[in-house]
Amino acid sequence: MLFRTLTKQAFGSLVDLLLNSYEVIAPKRIGANVQGKPIHQYLPVETAEEVDLGYETTDYSAKTYFLPFRENLSTYTFKDDDWTQEIRYRKVLRVLLGLHACDINGLLKLDKVLARDLFPSPYYIARRKNTFIVGIDHDPCEGAFCHALGADTVTHGFDLFLTDLGDRYFVAIHSDRGYTLLGKVATKEVNDQDTHDYLMERKRIAHQFQTHLDLQNLENVLDITFDSPVWEKWGRKCLSCGSCAMVCPTCYCYGVSEQFSMDFKTARKIKQLYSCTLVDFAQVAGGHNFRPTPEKRLKYRYYHQHHGFIESYDEPKCVGCNRCGRVCLAGITPTEVIRELQMEERR
Amino acid sequence: MKVELFHYDISNEADLLQPVDFHRRSRLMQVDRVFKAEITGIIPLTAMEKLFQVRILDAAERERFTFRPGQFVMVEVPGYGEIPISISSSPSSRGYMELCIRRAGLVTGVLHKAQRGARIGIRGPFGTHFPMEQMSGHNILLIAGGLGLAPLRTPIFHIAENRPDYKDVHILYGAREPGQLLFGYQYEQWRRIDGVNLQVIVEQPDASWTGEVGVITRLLEKIAVSPEETYAIVCGPPVMFKFVCSHLSGLGLPMQRMFVSLERRMHCGMGKCCRCHVGSTYTCLNGPVFDYWTVMNLKEAI
Numbered sequence: 001m002l003f004r005t006l007t008k009q010a011f012g013s014l015v016d017l018l019l020n021s022y023e024v025i026a027p028k029r030i031g032a033n034v035q036g037k038p039i040h041q042y043l044p045v046e047t048a049e050e051v052d053l054g055y056e057t058t059d060y061s062a063k064t065y066f067l068p069f070r071e072n073l074s075t076y077t078f079k080d081d082d083w084t085q086e087i088r089y090r091k092v093l094r095v096l097l098g099l100h101a102c103d104i105n106g107l108l109k110l111d112k113v114l115a116r117d118l119f120p121s122p123y124y125i126a127r128r129k130n131t132f133i134v135g136i137d138h139d140p141c142e143g144a145f146c147h148a149l150g151a152d153t154v155t156h157g158f159d160l161f162l163t164d165l166g167d168r169y170f171v172a173i174h175s176d177r178g179y180t181l182l183g184k185v186a187t188k189e190v191n192d193q194d195t196h197d198y199l200m201e202r203k204r205i206a207h208q209f210q211t212h213l214d215l216q217n218l219e220n221v222l223d224i225t226f227d228s229p230v231w232e233k234w235g236r237k238c239l240s241c242g243s244c245a246m247v248c249p250t251c252y253c254y255g256v257s258e259q260f261s262m263d264f265k266t267a268r269k270i271k272q273l274y275s276c277t278l279v280d281f282a283q284v285a286g287g288h289n290f291r292p293t294p295e296k297r298l299k300y301r302y303y304h305q306h307h308g309f310i311e312s313y314d315e316p317k318c319v320g321c322n323r324c325g326r327v328c329l330a331g332i333t334p335t336e337v338i339r340e341l342q343m344e345e346r347r
Numbered sequence: 348m349k350v351e352l353f354h355y356d357i358s359n360e361a362d363l364l365q366p367v368d369f370h371r372r373s374r375l376m377q378v379d380r381v382f383k384a385e386i387t388g389i390i391p392l393t394a395m396e397k398l399f400q401v402r403i404l405d406a407a408e409r410e411r412f413t414f415r416p417g418q419f420v421m422v423e424v425p426g427y428g429e430i431p432i433s434i435s436s437s438p439s440s441r442g443y444m445e446l447c448i449r450r451a452g453l454v455t456g457v458l459h460k461a462q463r464g465a466r467i468g469i470r471g472p473f474g475t476h477f478p479m480e481q482m483s484g485h486n487i488l489l490i491a492g493g494l495g496l497a498p499l500r501t502p503i504f505h506i507a508e509n510r511p512d513y514k515d516v517h518i519l520y521g522a523r524e525p526g527q528l529l530f531g532y533q534y535e536q537w538r539r540i541d542g543v544n545l546q547v548i549v550e551q552p553d554a555s556w557t558g559e560v561g562v563i564t565r566l567l568e569k570i571a572v573s574p575e576e577t578y579a580i581v582c583g584p585p586v587m588f589k590f591v592c593s594h595l596s597g598l599g600l601p602m603q604r605m606f607v608s609l610e611r612r613m614h615c616g617m618g619k620c621c622r623c624h625v626g627s628t629y630t631c632l633n634g635p636v637f638d639y640w641t642v643m644n645l646k647e648a649i
Contacts, residue, residue, distance in 0.1 A: 021349040073379045076425040082466060083425050087377055093354040118372040118632060119617035122357050125375070129355040177352040184350055226646060253621030256614045260426045267426030269379065274620075281622065284612045285430075285451035290625075290647060300624075303646065308627030 001155075002173040004187040005194050011162075011169055014185045015048050018095050022132070025065060026097040027055040042096070053098045057141040061249035061323060062096055062103045066110065066127045069246075073123070073256065073269040089126035099135045102144070102321040104158050105151040106249030107133075112313050113252060123271075132177065135161040139205060145213040145335060146320035147206065163198055170198040213335050214342055215306075215316070221341055222307040226299070230340045235295020237330040242275030244301065244324035244332075250317050251275070276301050302337065368411050369471050378617060381423055381468030382408045386461055392447065392529050396494070397459060398435070399446045403469065409442025412472075416479055416501035417608060417636040420471035421616045422446065424461075428454045431613040433635070434472065435497045437504035444469075447497035447529065473616040475636040477502050477606055482578040483512040490519045490591050492563055492583025496529045498608050499582045507540050517570055518545040521563035521587075525549050525556045544570070563587060564594050574599035580606045581639075592639045602640035609634050609642070 006014070018024050028043045029052050040055040042062050074087045107128070114124040135158045146152040154161065159178035163170040171187070173179050245251040255274040260267045274281065277297045282290035291297045309317035318334070325333030357363060362375040367382070388400035403409045414420075416438050423429040430452075436445035450459045458467075479502065487506065491499045499518075506513050518537060522528045528547065538545045546566050548559040559566065563583075572595070579595055581588040588607045595605055611623035611630040623630035626646035637645075 017348060017350050021351070078425070081464070083383075085381060085383075085425070085468070087379060089357045091354060091356040091358070093352055114619065117618065119378055119619065120373070120375050121378060121619060122363060122375060126355070126357040129357070132352055181350060181352060184348075223646075252619070253624075254614065255620070255622070256429060258426050258428050269423075269425075269429070274622075276621065276624075282612055284610060285449075285455065290611065296647070300647070303626065304621075304624065308624070311627040 002179065003190045004171045004173065004182060005165070005190055006162075006169045006171050006182070006185070006187050008167065008169070010185040010187065012048065014181065015051065015097070017181070017184055018097065018132075019046065019048065022093055022095045024051075024095045024097055025062075026051040026053075027058060028052060029055070042099075045097075051097060053136055055098070056138075057100070057144070057321065057323070057326075059323065059327060060247050061106060061321070062099055063106060063110065063249050063251075065094065065096060065131060066107065066124060067114075067252055067254075067273060069273050071123065071271045073271050076267045076269070078265055078267070089122055090130050091126065093130050093132060095132045095134070097134045099133055099158070100138055100321075101135065101154040102146045102151050102319045103249050104133065104135050104154045104161075105146075105319045106321075108154075108157040109250045109309075109313070109315070109317055109319070110252055111157070132181075133158040133160075137161075137163040137201070137205060140209045140211075141322070143211055143322040143325060143333070143335070144320055145209075145211045145322065147209050148211075148213045148215050149316060149318060149320040151319040151321075152206070152209075153202075163201055165194070165197045165201060168194075170194060170201075211322075211335060213320075213338060215338070216342075218306050218316075218338065218342070219310045222303055225341050226303075228341065230337070231295050231299045233340075234332055234337055235293060235298050237332055238277060238294040238298045239330050240277050240279050240294045240297065241329060242278045243327045243329065244277065245275030246273065247323040247327045249319055249321060249323070253281075276304065298332070302334075302341075306338075366407065366411065369473065370413075378615075379470070381470050382412065384467055384469045386463055386465045386467065389461075389463060393527055395527075396447055396449045396529060398530075399448060399458065400436075401444050401446060401467070401469065403442040404466075412442045412469075414438055414444070414472035415476035416505050417476040417498060417606075418472040418474050419498075419616070419635060420444065420446070420469050420473065421613070422448075422454070422458075423468035423470065424454055424457050425468060427457045429468075429470075429614070430454045431473075431616060431631070433498040433501075433608070435500045437508065438501055439504075439508055445500075447494070447500075449494055471616060473631055475634055477580055477636055479505055479509075483509075485513065486515045486517075486573065486577040487513050488517050488519070488572065488577060488579040488581075488595075490563060490567070490579065490581045490583075490588075492521050492587035493523070493527065494529070495582030495584070495587070495608075496520055497582075499580065500530065502580055503537060506543075507537070510541060514542070514576070516540075516543045518543065519548075519563060519566040519570075520546070521548045521550070521566070521583075523550050525553050562590070564590055567591065567594055572598050572600065574601070578604045578606075582608050596639075602643065603638045605639040606636055607639055607642055608636050611635075 027040045114121045159175040161172040305318045367380045384403045390398040419433040435447045614620035618629040618632040
């Protein structure tokens with residue numbers, strides 16, 4: 001990887017350059033919650049003033065720009081007794097500005113499932129390769145446990161990654177097109193002072209984490225405690241609304257349905273993001289449901305995050321952003337559930 | 348001032364320009380591209396089930412389409428939806444398959460109304476298969492309950508076409524009522540294959556039934572099983588294969604020589620939609636055919 005430093009002023013012209021050239025998605029302040037804390041979302045922006053890189057977190061992860069909530073998989077056109085199928089993939093570049101390490105790590109996990117495993121998905125790859133990602137370091141979010149999963153730093157999966165050093169940014173360059181873009185503005189070679197300042201800043205951030213979570217051996221713990229009464233307790237709270245999977249940066253499951261147009265001349269095959277906590281997730285034709293209770297479905301979600309995904313890819317699916325804990329209407333947080341599974345209260 | 352950065356057109360990828368072939372599981376391809384196929388014949392079986400004879404229209408696609416016993420396809424009726432159906436015909440024919448479909452929901456309901464000549468979409472074949480090569484030189488137990496005879500027909504055809512490769516073959520089939528028995532018109536044909544023993548049992552006989560009465564394990568008690576030289580394939584509802592497999596286990600048949608086929612909801616067939624996920628395993632990629640030891644170790648499998 002190549003590294004450079006960039007003054008804040010030069011960064012400003014870089015943002016202007018991107019805004020002039022492409023659709024830019026960035027953290028944007030959209031309001032405040034009841035405590036007056038600002039709420040941010042990754043949304044399309046038109047001016048540099050709309051971009052708020054000092055944001056803590058967003059309610060939704062950036063996955064929606066790679067796995068949209070609804071996506072057209074193919075279109076059928078009917079004529080006489082026959083039909084034709086048409087499939088289109090994204091080929092327009094888009095810029096995602098100001099992504100945090102957890103979201104980029106989430107994309108790396110999605111890459112493993114959707115871009116590199118058996119049956120790589122052309123829909124996902126087309127979106128992934130046509131997204132220019134500028135990441136940025138930040139102070140820990142409230143309740144996040146990304147450091148426990150090693151997801152608070154990121155080494156690849158982006159084009160540029162920034163660390164704020166006060167008057168300048170320390171920039172990691174991970175792609176040819178990132179290098180091309182930096183060539184358009186004034187940058188400097190990294191000197192000893194820059195490296196020192198960068199390492200100190202990383203150290204400062206690492207010491208800020210307030211949430212500590214023991215994920216030691218969790219993969220086996222989940223297997224051993226499969227029939228634990230802990231699930232009954234949390235299952236009774238779960239409303240089976242599916243919000244946790246919607247905001248999760250790594251949940252990728254979906255359902256497919258088809259729709260005729262009003263004139264019956266065409267039909268669309270539509271993919272819609274789903275959630276394993278929704279009631280009919282594992283229901284088959286004839287009515288049998290393999291996970292009929294909220295308890296079973298919630299347990300399955302944790303089992304996939306921290307056991308199943310490890311079996312397949314040697315790492316947990318979770319990045320520790322705590323978006324699911326923050327969004328849950330019933331107040332189910334991963335930190336509490338995992339602590340109870342680890343039986344910490346009986347120590 | 349503007350900047351031009353590299354963008355990517357996946358449609359130009361060499362891999363994506365290749366014809367779709369679902370045997371190339373790790374290569375980039377148009378995963379949602381269907382083979383257009385025609386329903387060439389419909390055979391009514393029971394009040395709930397019909398056998399659809401399906402042929403892929405394009406000659407080149409037909410040549411590429413091969414499958415192995417136990418695999419399934421995704422059947423799409425454009426505008427209505429897509430469902431996983433196990434293939435129920437001989438694996439030696441290319442581009443032609445028979446699909447035994449029970450009327451159970453939206454897509455199957457539409458299929459049951461379809462006429463000969465209707466055009467549907469086929470993606471696949473997907474999933475694991477019964478290890479017919481590994482089974483050669485052994486006695487074979489084929490045990491089915493209810494709709495489970497549909498996927499079992501493929502190994503039956505395979506054995507009939509490769510009879511010298513296998514020793515004694517027992518086909519045991521059970522259903523709740525005589526009216527639910529599938530493929531009744533073929534029993535006589537199968538019985539006449541040299542060294543094949545076929546027995547049928549129902550739980551609730553009607554007035555005209557003269558055959559065996561009871562659950563499927565009753566038929567098992569009547570035959571001699573030599574555990575060291577036998578393989579078993581068991582298809583049916585989970586409660587049925589659980590009883591059958593524990594019975595066989597009790598006779599000394601190793602769990603890794605019993606194969607079952609699991610059923611789950613599926614929306615893709617390619618290990619992406621997660622709907623068929625069991626514990627940590629995709630039924631569509633690592634299954635639907637599993638050995639019984641693996642099934643015992645899957646959380647929530649039965």
